[in-house]
Amino acid sequence: MRAKGRHKATEYRGAAGFDHHRLERAAARKSGYITATSLILVLLLSSGAFFLPDRYIPGLIACEICLVIHGVYRRGSLGVIARVFFVQLTITMSLYYLIHGQSQLAQGAVAVLRILLAFIPGWWLSITCAPERIGEVLTWVLPVKWAFVIAASISLLPYMTVELREIYHIQCLRGARINPKALRDPRNWSELINCVIFPVLIQLLKLSRQIAVAAQLRYFGKSNQPTHWR
Known part of the structure; x- marks a missing residue:
């Protein structure tokens, strides 16, 4: 029994x-x-x-x-x-x-x-859809690696927004002439590029490199049936 x-x-x-x-x-x-x-x-x-x-x-x-x-x-x-x-x-x-x-x-x-x-x-x-779902859908029409890159880029948008805001506030505290009133003068636009845009681009390249290394360590692209990035 x-x-x-x-x-x-x-x-x-x-x-x-x-x-x-x-x-x-x-x-x-x-x-x-x-x-x-x-x-x-x-x-x-x-x-x-x-x-x-x-x-x-x-x-x-x-x-x-x-x-x-x-x-x-x-x-x-x-x-x-x-x-x-x-x-x-x-x-x-x-x-x-x-x-x-x-x-x-x-x-x-x-x-x-x-x-x-x-x-x-x-x-x-970027708010309503998870990046892994976007990557999964993109694999229907794109190669897996391309879908991974696009999904990873979308997932970076909220992070880069926070990073941009922090860099902007730090540069303002350092005395950079990049506040809205100062930017009315086109002569200060170069300072905005040097103090904010370039650091954000450097940070983005650094983060992209980290994502690429993480994908390589997980043997991304080695399998014929890869799982979706999460």
């Missing part, structure tokens, strides 16, 4: 384990389809920000407001969007004013708006 009971218990555990793996695969497949749909949506919206005529821009704005609301609900930071907007506004409007004068400032404002509309879908994607 005891042997029979143990046999039934083993069969029950085996069936439960099989059901668990089946449910896990179904959930992963569903998540992959959702991620693929999100990628297509982001591609369409970001492309539309540059190629749609001006009369369709209000509809695009309405769609992306929904993305922003959903991103904030998923604990995304509106500060990232605000910083991108103000940086683009300062640089683009200054260039338009220097090159075209006041006559083309309206077109400069439209250009800033289009850049922001192209940025928001990527911001939303």
Whole structure:
């Protein structure tokens, strides 16, 4: 009787384990389809920000407001969007004013708006979709190594935002003329590049190298059936 009971218990555990793996695969497949749909949506919206005529821009704005609301609900930071907007506004409007004068400032404002509309879908994607799922979906149409690079790059966006903010604050404390008031003078733009942009690029290259070394130590690319990066 005891042997029979143990046999039934083993069969029950085996069936439960099989059901668990089946449910896990179904959930992963569903998540992959959702991620693929999100990628297509982001591609369409970001492309539309540059190629749609001006009369369709209000509809695009309405769609992306929904993305922003959903991103904030998923604990995304509106500060990232605000910083991108103000940086683009300062640089683009200054260039338009220097090159075209006041006559083309309206077109400069439209250009800033289009850049922001192209940025928001990527911001939303980095918040709502896990990098490993993005990499998994990209392997449907791209080689595994390319998918890994793209997924790793997307996962770096939140980190680089924090890194950029920290470098900016440190340079301001050191007395660099890179605050918004100082950047109204184009002569200070070179200081922004030297004090902020170059250090961020160096940090990005360093981090990319670390990711590449970590992938090599895990024998990434050696297997014919690689697992997805997590």
